[in-house]
Amino acid sequence: MGHRALADRRILITGASSGIGRSLAKELAPFGPNLLLVARQRKPLEQLAEELLTRGAANALVFAGDITDPQTREAVFQQVHADWSALDLLINNAGISAHGRFVDNSESTLRQILEVNFFAATELTRLAIPMLRKGEDPLIVNVGSILGHRGIPFNSEYCASKFALRGWSEALRPELNREDIDLLLVSPGSTDTKFFDHLLSGKGSLPWAESKGIAPEEVARQIVRGIQRRRPEIFPNWRGRSLVILNRFFPRLVDRIMRRYG
Ligand SMILES: NC(=O)c1ccc[n+]([C@@H]2O[C@H](COP(=O)([O-])OP(=O)(O)OC[C@H]3O[C@@H](n4cnc5c(N)ncnc54)[C@H](OP(=O)(O)O)[C@@H]3O)[C@@H](O)[C@H]2O)c1
Structure with missing residues (x-):
């Protein structure tokens, strides 16, 4: 199979009001898709x-609502059904x-993070699958x-949510494969x-200096490339990827480094 086309595709993006989601919508726009922006x-x-x-x-629709609310999620898909009758990409x-x-x-705090980062994604996906089939x-x-690959201190709730998202994504991918629905996991x-x-909570409370990080536009460019090239997983940030590789080959060393901060 060749590259995935994006022209005229019907694409739903959650978290489109800022950051990576906003940059991703901008990166996708020149390909001529129909976008539904949610936040x-x-x-x-x-x-x-x-x-x-x-x-x-081609078109850009807006849905303002809290995706942790089941009624909001239902309403989002009522709009997808009414406007498009099918969906090509759920982000x-x-x-x-x-x-x-x-x-x-x-x-x-723990429950709220799990609600947004994990349950909203799983339950939006459950609603999306019948639309994606079409x-x-x-x-x-x-x-x-x-x-979602390596736990670090002072981020336990977030790590739990992203490990859950990764495990669920890995389990779901082969289930969807038989229906020709692909799944890309992005690990920035x-x-x-x-x-x-x-x-x-805890703004500015980390015991190490946070690096500034890469630009969301760069993450968005890599996500679009990953979508087009049919990748199963991408790591948009080389520093982050290095941590995953170091942890795979030297987990005890990374444990020791983490203990120093604990
Ligand atoms: N920034 C990083 O260093 C980093 C690193 C790795 C992974 N990520 C992941 O990248 C994704 C995007 O994060 P970002 O960096 O772009 O952060 P961001 O600028 O804070 O954007 C988060 C987006 O999520 C939306 N959102 C939050 N709660 C919501 C809710 N209950 N219902 C609907 N929308 C909600 C926000 O919009 P509203 O406030 O308008 O609802 C906003 O559009 C996240 O999944 C994050 O975990 C980020």
Whole structure:
């Protein structure tokens, strides 16, 4: 099979109001897709939709709502059904985090992170599969993290959510293969977005200096390339990828480094 085409494709992106999701919508627009942008804040979505039309998108629709709410998820797919009757790409990108020791964070923080990063993705996917079955060359893109490969201290809730997303993605991929629905897992490392301003708790509380990370535009370019080239997983950030490789071959060494910060 050749490269995956993007022209006229019907694409739903969650977390499109900022960061990686916003950059991804902009990167996809020149290929001429139909986009449905989902996040809680309507204003930035509407501004983005206007910009996407000038960049070449065939259409750009907006759905403002909280994807942890089952009724919102149902309503999103009612809109997909009404406007498109099928879906070609589902991009589960919305995500949140918190910093701090597990013992100092609350159960509600843990549950909220799992709700956004894991359950919203699984339940949107459950609703999407019947629509993807009717789609053209269908694909699910799950935006995970390097921290779905290696746990690090002060990020336990986030790591749990991204490990869950990775395990579920791995299990789902072969199930969907028989229906010709592909799945791409994206595992970015540190990316320069507002993500760290949106933490539920523990802003600025890490015991190491955070590197600035790569630009979200670069992550978006690599995601589009991964989509076109039919990759099963991509690591957009070489530093993040190095951690995964180091951990694969020298897990005890990485354990020792992590213990120093614990
Ligand atoms: N930045 C990094 O260093 C990094 C590294 C690895 C992986 N990632 C992953 O990349 C993805 C995008 O993150 P980002 O860096 O672009 O962060 P970001 O700029 O904070 O964007 C997060 C997006 O998720 C949306 N969102 C959050 N909660 C939501 C909810 N309940 N319902 C609907 N939308 C919701 C936000 O929109 P509203 O506030 O408008 O709802 C926003 O559009 C996440 O899955 C994150 O885990 C990020």
